[in-house]
Amino acid sequence: MTRDRRLIVLLMSTACAGCLLAACAHPPVPVVRRPAGALVVLLPDPDDGVVGRAFVSNAAGTAELEGARASTGIVGSSAPSAVKPLDESQVQMVFGSALSSLPPRAHQFTLYFDFESDQLTAESRALLPQVVQAVKDTPFPDVAVIGHTDTTGSAASNVELGLRRANMVRQILLGTGLEGSLIEVTSHGEADLLVPTPDDTSEPRNRRVEISVR
Amino acid sequence: MASLRSIAGAVVVVMFPVWASAADPAAAGRIKVVSGPVFIVRAAGTIQATAGQALFEADTLRTGADGRVGITLNDDTRISLGPGSEARLDQFVYAPADKRGSLVLKVVRGLIAYVSGRIAKLSPDGVKLETPNAIVGVRGTTLVLRVDAP
Numbered sequence: 366m367t368r369d370r371r372l373i374v375l376l377m378s379t380a381c382a383g384c385l386l387a388a389c390a391h392p393p394v395p396v397v398r399r400p401a402g403a404l405v406v407l408l409p410d411p412d413d414g415v416v417g418r419a420f421v422s423n424a425a426g427t428a429e430l431e432g433a434r435a436s437t438g439i440v441g442s443s444a445p446s447a448v449k450p451l452d453e454s455q456v457q458m459v460f461g462s463a464l465s466s467l468p469p470r471a472h473q474f475t476l477y478f479d480f481e482s483d484q485l486t487a488e489s490r491a492l493l494p495q496v497v498q499a500v501k502d503t504p505f506p507d508v509a510v511i512g513h514t515d516t517t518g519s520a521a522s523n524v525e526l527g528l529r530r531a532n533m534v535r536q537i538l539l540g541t542g543l544e545g546s547l548i549e550v551t552s553h554g555e556a557d558l559l560v561p562t563p564d565d566t567s568e569p570r571n572r573r574v575e576i577s578v579r
Numbered sequence: 580m581a582s583l584r585s586i587a588g589a590v591v592v593v594m595f596p597v598w599a600s601a602a603d604p605a606a607a608g609r610i611k612v613v614s615g616p617v618f619i620v621r622a623a624g625t626i627q628a629t630a631g632q633a634l635f636e637a638d639t640l641r642t643g644a645d646g647r648v649g650i651t652l653n654d655d656t657r658i659s660l661g662p663g664s665e666a667r668l669d670q671f672v673y674a675p676a677d678k679r680g681s682l683v684l685k686v687v688r689g690l691i692a693y694v695s696g697r698i699a700k701l702s703p704d705g706v707k708l709e710t711p712n713a714i715v716g717v718r719g720t721t722l723v724l725r726v727d728a729p
Contacts, residue, residue: 400727400729401711401712401727401728401729402712402726402727403686403710403711403712403713403724403725403726403727404724404725405710405713405715405722405723405724406722406723406724407721407722408721408722408723409721410694410719410720410721411694411721415719415720416720416721417695417699417717417718417719417720417721417722418718418719419715419716419717419718419722420715420716420718421713421714421715422713422714422716423712423713423714430722439710439712439713441712442712445713456723459690459723459725460661460690460692460723460725462647462661462662462690463647463659463660463661463664463690463691463692463723464659464692464723465647466612466614466647466648466649466659466660466661466692467612467649467657467658467659467692467694468611468612468649468650468651468657468659469611470655470657470694471651471655504611504630505609505610505611505630505631507609507651509653511675549653551676553675553676556676557675557676577655579609579611579651579655
C-alpha cells in the first residue's frame with residue numbers, strides 16, 4: 366500500500382467517524398418507512414388445539430379468519446387482504462417473541478359442598494392438596510374464588526351461603542402463605558347453576574366453589 | 580324462618596366490607612411474565628413493570644427494544660407483547676354474575692399474542708383488538724397480530 370493510499374483510508378475513516386458523531390448529535394432519521402399496516406393470524410389454542418374464529422374489518426371491508434394460521438394483512442386504509450394460511454415456521458419467525466411470553470394457562474378446580482353447608486364433600490376435600498400445589502407451582506399467583514349454591518332457599522340467603530363457601534376456600538389458600546390481597550372472593554349464589562334446575566331443588570352439582578389459580 | 584332470613588341478611592351486610600377489601604376489586608389483571616425493559620403508562624405516570632403487579636383498565640403496556648411482557652386478566656384471558664410494542668387496555672368489564680363482559684385492547688404497535696378467557700364465552704362479540712387501521716373481533720381462541728406503526 367502506498368503512502369497516498371494510506372492517507373486516503375485515514376481520511377475516509379475520519380470522515381466516517383464524523384458521520385457517526387453527527388448521527389449521535391441528531392435523532393436518527395429512519396431510512397425505510399413501512400406504511401401503517403397490520404398482520405393478523407388466527408392460531409390453534411396452545412393447550413387444546415381448538416381453532417376459533419376472528420373477523421378483521423375496517424371501512425373498506427372484512428376478512429373472516431377460519432382454520433389454523435389463517436392470516437390477513439392490512440396496508441394503509443385498504444381492505445383486509447384475501448385470507449391465506451401461513452406455515453408454522455413463518456408464525457414462529459414473526460411472532461415467536463410474543464408467543465413465548467404468554468403466561469401459563471390458569472389451573473381450574475371445582476370443589477363440591479354438603480347440603481346447606483360450607484363443609485366440603487369428602488371427594489372434594491381430597492382434591493385440596495392439588496389446589497394448594499397449583500398455587501405453589503404458579504409463579505406470582507393470584508386466585509379467583511367463586512361460590513355457588515343450588516336453588517334450595519331464598520336467593521339472598523344463597524348469595525350468603527356461596528360467600529361462606531368461597532371464604533372457606535380462601536382460608537385454606539391463606540394457609541399456603543398466599544397474601545389475602547391476591548385472593549378474589551365472590552358469590553353468585555343460585556344465579557349461575559352448573560346444572561339447570563327449577564327453584565327449590567336440591568342438586569349436589571350446583572353446590573360448589575370454582576377456583577382459578579393463575 | 581323469617582327471623583332466620585333477616586339474620587342471614589345481616590350477615591351479608593356485615594361481611595360485605597370484609598371481602599370487598601380482601602381483594603383489589605379495581606384490578607383488571609396482573610403481570611405474570613417480564614423480561615427486558617417493560618413499562619406501565621397510566622395517568623399518574625410511567626412505572627417499570629414487574630411480575631406480580633396489578634394492571635388496571637386504561638393502563639398502557641410498553642416494551643423496549645428487547646422487552647417482553649405477559650399478563651393474565653381476571654377472566655383468565657392471556658395477552659403478551661413482544662419487543663418494541665405498545666398496547667392499551669381500553670376497556671375491561673368482567674361481571675360473570677350479571678353475565679356481562681367486554682374487553683377492548685388498543686394495539687398501537689408491535690407484536691401481540693392473545694388467548695381468550697371467559698369473556699369470549701360470556702359475550703362472543705365482547706372482545707375487540709383495535710389496530711390503527713382495522714378492528715379484530717375475536718370469537719376465540721388464539722390470535723397473533725403485528726402492527727406496523729407509520
